[in-house]
Amino acid sequence: MNEAGARVAVVVPAAGRGERLGGGVPKALRPLGGRPMLVHAVQALSAAELVSQIVVAAPPTLVEVVSRLLGPDVRVLPGGAERVDSVRGALRALDDDIRVVLVHDAARPLTPPSLVDAVARAVLGGHPAVIPVLPLADTVKEVDADGRVLRTPPRGGLRAVQTPQGFRREVLEAAYASQDGDQPAVTDDAGLVERLGVPVATIPGADEAFKVTRPADLMFAEALLARRPLAESGRSS
Ligand SMILES: Nc1ccn([C@@H]2O[C@H](COP(=O)(O)OP(=O)(O)OP(=O)(O)O)[C@@H](O)[C@H]2O)c(=O)n1
Numbered sequence: 001m002n003e004a005g006a007r008v009a010v011v012v013p014a015a016g017r018g019e020r021l022g023g024g025v026p027k028a029l030r031p032l033g034g035r036p037m038l039v040h041a042v043q044a045l046s047a048a049e050l051v052s053q054i055v056v057a058a059p060p061t062l063v064e065v066v067s068r069l070l071g072p073d074v075r076v077l078p079g080g081a082e083r084v085d086s087v088r089g090a091l092r093a094l095d096d097d098i099r100v101v102l103v104h105d106a107a108r109p110l111t112p113p114s115l116v117d118a119v120a121r122a123v124l125g126g127h128p129a130v131i132p133v134l135p136l137a138d139t140v141k142e143v144d145a146d147g148r149v150l151r152t153p154p155r156g157g158l159r160a161v162q163t164p165q166g167f168r169r170e171v172l173e174a175a176y177a178s179q180d181g182d183q184p185a186v187t188d189d190a191g192l193v194e195r196l197g198v199p200v201a202t203i204p205g206a207d208e209a210f211k212v213t214r215p216a217d218l219m220f221a222e223a224l225l226a227r228r229p230l231a232e233s234g235r236s237s
C-alpha cells in the first residue's frame, strides 16, 4: 500500500508491431542492451515506490513468452488491433481495490522511476488526470494534405506529451466507456479524458522518457543505457 493509502496500477500497452522501427520483431521485444525493451520498461515501473500492480498488453501470439519473461508478479494479456484496444482490454484486469491507473508505453524503456512516482503522486494529490510534458525544441507547422503550410502555431503554448499518464480509475474507465468509433482517433489516453471535459494537469516530463519510434531512437537509447551505472542499467557485472 502506498503512502496515500490508495493502490496504484500501471497498464502497459506493448502489443504494437513497431513498423516505424522495423527489424521484424514486435517493438516491445526488440533488444536494448541485450534485454527486450519491455523488460526495461517494467523494471522501471517495478522500481517506482507507488506502483502496486502492473498489467501488460502483449502481442496476442506472444502472451506466454512475455509472461515467462516478466515473471509471476506481472499480469500479461493479449493486446488489441490499436493502442486504445490494448489499453481497454488491460483495464479489465485491474484488481478491484486499484484507485489510480497509469498508462505507460512499453516503447519508453528508459523512463525514470521518479517520473512514474511523480505522476502517481499528482493524481493521489487530487488531480483527476495528469500527463508529463516537455517544451518543444522545434517549430511546428500545420500543413494541408499536399504538405503546404497552413499556419505556424505559437510554440510557447505547445508541449510534447510523454507517458506515464495518470488518472483516477473511474475517470479513465468512463473515458474508455464513452469512446465512440465515429469520432476522430485520439493518440493518447488523456485525449479521451479531455473529451469528457475533465481537466488534465501537466507536470514536467523527463528527457529519458522519450519514445523509441524510429531506428535512430533505438541507437540513442543504446548510447544512454551504456552510460548508466551498472546497477541502474539491469546489466550484470
Ligand atoms: N495495437 C497496439 C499498438 C500499439 N501498442 C503499444 O502502444 C505503445 C505506443 O505505440 P507505438 O510507439 O506507436 O508502437 P507501435 O504501434 O508498435 O509502432 P508503429 O506505429 O511504428 O507500428 C507501444 O508500447 C506499443 O507496443 C499496443 O499496445 N497495441
Ligand SMILES: C[C@](O)(CO)[C@H](O)COP(=O)(O)O
Pocket (backbone or CB within 6 Å): 083, 105, 161, 162, 163, 187, 188, 189, 211, 213
Ligand atoms: C501516447 C503517446 O506516447 C504520447 O506521446 C503517443 O501519442 C503514442 O503515439 P504512437 O504513434 O502510438 O506511438
